Amino acid sequence: MWSxxxxxxxxxxxxxxxxxxxxxxxxSRGMPISVGISGGWGAGKTSLVRMVxxxxxxxxxxxxxxxxxxxxxxxxxxxFEGARSALLQLVGDEVLRLAASNEKLFSKAKRLLxxxxxxxxxxxxxxAAVTLYTGVPVGSIGKAIAKAGGFFGFGNGADDExxxxxxxxxxxxxxxxxxxKPAEPISLPNEIQAFRNALEELLEELKVTLVVFVDDLDRxxxxxxxxxxxxxxxxxxxxxxxxxxxxxxxxxxxxxxxxFEGAQISSDVATNYFxxxxxxxxxxxxxxxxxxxxxxxxxxxxRAHADGYIDEPQFTHAVKAIPARLQASWRGDAITTEFLxxxxxxxxxRMVALMGLAEGLAPLLxxxxxxxxxxxxxxxxxxxxxxxxxxxxxxxxxLDIPSLAKWHLVERCDETLANALSTLVTSASDGRIDxxxxxxxxxxxxxxxxxxxxxxxxxxxxxxxxxxxxxxxDLRPLLHLSRDTxxxxxxxxxxxxxxxxxxxxxxxxxxxxxxLTQAITAAGAIQSEMAMVRAWQLKASxxxxxxxxxxxxxxxxxxxxxxxGAKAAALLSEAPLAxxxxxxxxxxxxxxxxxxxxxxxxxxxxxxxxxxxAIQRAKKVPN
Numbered sequence: 082m083w084s085x086x087x088x089x090x091x092x093x094x095x096x097x098x099x100x101x102x103x104x105x106x107x108x109s110r111g112m113p114i115s116v117g118i119s120g121g122w123g124a125g126k127t128s129l130v131r132m133v134x135x136x137x138x139x140x141x142x143x144x145x146x147x148x149x150x151x152x153x154x155x156x157x158x159x160x161f162e163g164a165r166s167a168l169l170q171l172v173g174d175e176v177l178r179l180a181a182s183n184e185k186l187f188s189k190a191k192r193l194l195x196x197x198x199x200x201x202x203x204x205x206x207x208x209a210a211v212t213l214y215t216g217v218p219v220g221s222i223g224k225a226i227a228k229a230g231g232f233f234g235f236g237n238g239a240d241d242e243x244x245x246x247x248x249x250x251x252x253x254x255x256x257x258x259x260x261x262k263p264a265e266p267i268s269l270p271n272e273i274q275a276f277r278n279a280l281e282e283l284l285e286e287l288k289v290t291l292v293v294f295v296d297d298l299d300r301x302x303x304x305x306x307x308x309x310x311x312x313x314x315x316x317x318x319x320x321x322x323x324x325x326x327x328x329x330x331x332x333x334x335x336x337x338x339x340x341f342e343g344a345q346i347s348s349d350v351a352t353n354y355f356x357x358x359x360x361x362x363x364x365x366x367x368x369x370x371x372x373x374x375x376x377x378x379x380x381x382x383x384r385a386h387a388d389g390y391i392d393e394p395q396f397t398h399a400v401k402a403i404p405a406r407l408q409a410s411w412r413g414d415a416i417t418t419e420f421l422x423x424x425x426x427x428x429x430x431r432m433v434a435l436m437g438l439a440e441g442l443a444p445l446l447x448x449x450x451x452x453x454x455x456x457x458x459x460x461x462x463x464x465x466x467x468x469x470x471x472x473x474x475x476x477x478x479x480l481d482i483p484s485l486a487k488w489h490l491v492e493r494c495d496e497t498l499a500n501a502l503s504t505l506v507t508s509a510s511d512g513r514i515d516x517x518x519x520x521x522x523x524x525x526x527x528x529x530x531x532x533x534x535x536x537x538x539x540x541x542x543x544x545x546x547x548x549x550x551x552x553x554x555d556l557r558p559l560l561h562l563s564r565d566t567x568x569x570x571x572x573x574x575x576x577x578x579x580x581x582x583x584x585x586x587x588x589x590x591x592x593x594x595x596x597l598t599q600a601i602t603a604a605g606a607i608q609s610e611m612a613m614v615r616a617w618q619l620k621a622s623x624x625x626x627x628x629x630x631x632x633x634x635x636x637x638x639x640x641x642x643x644x645x646g647a648k649a650a651a652l653l654s655e656a657p658l659a660x661x662x663x664x665x666x667x668x669x670x671x672x673x674x675x676x677x678x679x680x681x682x683x684x685x686x687x688x689x690x691x692x693x694x695a696i697q698r699a700k701k702v703p704n
Contacts, residue, residue: 083380083460090400091132092379093125093372093456094407098363099132105361106133106148106323107140111290113318115358119330120365122299123457126327129365130294133325137292149289151175155309156297168312172293173197176280179287189283196276277319284321291322298328303336310358317358326359368454374416374443375403376456380463381435382424390432391425399424434548438483441547442490445540449494465489469562478558487547488559494540501534506556511576511584511615518552518622521545552622576615580608587616590637591630597637606642613638613645617652627662632669639674646674653678658687663695670699 091099102116120126130152137148151171158167173194180186284291293316298306306328313324333355356362368376379400386396402424406414421436447454452462466485473480492499505514516532523529524545531537535545551559576584583604590597601609616634624631635649653675661682669675682688683696 083383083464091404092376092400093128093366093368094375094404095125095129095132095366096404097408098366099129099136102129102133102325102363103136103140106137106290106292106325109323111146111321113320113322114360115317115324115326116361116363117330117355117359118325118327118363118365120327121329121331121455123455124365125456126365127296130296130325130327134292134294144288147287147289148292149175149179150292150294152294152296153309154297155295155305156300158305166312168293168295168309169197169315172280172291172316175291176283176287179289180283186283186286189279189286193276193279193283196272196279199272273315277315280316281319281321284319289321293322293324295324295326295328298326299332301336303339306333306336307340310355313358324358330355368447368456370444370447370454371410371416372407373447373454373459374421374439375407376459377439377442377446377463378416378421378436379403380460381439384463384467385432385435390429395424395426434481434483437548438486442486445490445494445543445547448540451494462486462489462493465565472562473558476561478562480558480562481549483549484551484554484559485562487544487549487551488556488563490547491544492563495544498534498536498541502556503560505534506560511619512555512557513553513619514556515552515618515621518550521550521552522622553619576611577604577608579604580612583609584612584615584619587612587634587637588619590633592633593637593640598641601638601641606644609638609642610645610648613649614652625662626656626660627664629665629668632665635675636668636672639672643674646672650674650678654681658682658685659689661688661692663692666692666695666699670696670702 102118105116106114118126118129134150134152137150141147153168153171155167173190177187177190177194180190293313295309295313298309301309310333313326316322317324337354366372382391382396382399385391386393391399403416406416406420410416418436418440421439422433425432425436427433446452446459446462452458463486466482466489469485469489470480470482473485488499491502502514502517505516506512516534520531520535523531524542527542531541531545535541579600583600586597586600604612613634620631620634632653635653639645639649649672653669666679670679679696679699683693
């Protein structure tokens, strides 16, 4: 199975974009910069961010500039702690860690944390806010804050070099709550500026560029998203700082509208709000059919490598070769079947089938609105396919990955068609759908309409042509494995084991033989009729109406059980008259039940002259 975690392994040719983003951050040379990476859910924003992070770490130069990356995920703090407080604390903790080896810088870092604590307290409201803004302790919380404020040196707008006095010294000043002197009121703007100055100074002395990655912002509720963006303003545009914000632009616009609900702001205002925070907008590249094909092929190769079907050198080569091919795709170097097969052992039928699957799925998953070439959704698609494959073996079901993928594709992208086909699957029909078989034969010819229940559109025709064909397949196992999407009922199965065995024997028979006659006798008249009807239906797509073996499934059961003649005649009478050849006439005319049908053919204008002549010759042959 493929996890939904981010990765720095580049399957989507994002490396080029990651290189460009990392270079922008490096070229800022300590000047503040903010980059916004935009893309929908599952488009690969986090993976792109991880690739940028990897490149920055590799470019660090100790004693000159070290890139320190802090990843902040506001979604994790939602409903537990304010995103603004959490971000400030995360930055403060990281600076404290960086300064731990230098006593002087460590002392400054601790004072920075105190300022962060003050700013966090200012957000609490109530007694805390009144105390901080007026300097008068209000309530028990206010008194505690006033005492802490004196201890930490808050309220003077500047760093308190003696801010680390021990508790005993402070205890002498404050004999108890009743003697607590009113604190000096703080100036919040001064404290914010003092915090920014202190952080900027520390980063300079540490020779560090702090890069804050804000991820999963578009998973947050609007209130949390806006709170995070507001907190970013406290840290934004400081020297030796950079922000990389990964979010869906459409979500941010929606969050801004919710935040300013009632203000009737326009879409332009909502866009400008985000644009003021972002200097460099960067969009996750959209995937086309070529990229989707490459991604699917690499995922399938990764799984095959894990299962031992391709070795490490072969897989490593593919991981390098496919993105390299994508980089040159602008010249017309597409991810073709030939290219994919050059990366595998073409003698391995399984791998050839998997590469063919990537080739066939890519355009459908790209154009489908349900998937739209979204990397996360494509990965989930394959996860479901392989999960069903794992569930198949313990239940005695043998199905290959391409068959499972083809069925799940129609489930995922055209649920109406999937449900319609499911209702046609019954035990009586042995799980095969005549309409599906006919549609697969017609799909390649746009001039021929598709039968019900198929709609004549590009997706349906391409799906029908996707390998393998399912018209000859018993779909009951596929539907049984897809019970996670719908309840499946195939009706009663009235065929006995002997009846099923006879059905299969009739399908494969090309002439009369003793084992076939014995199988008919063992099945009995009722089961033989069901087997005859089903075998006749199953061979419909392969019947030429010109060879004697075409009518064996009708003739042989009637030899043993003459009462089946009426049913056999009814099936024979549905023949396409223009296709009937003379080759089937001699065998049919020996059967009493078939002669009335042949006499009608002789009079029909649609039957060709050679066939009519064969009927006339058969009449002259003595019985």
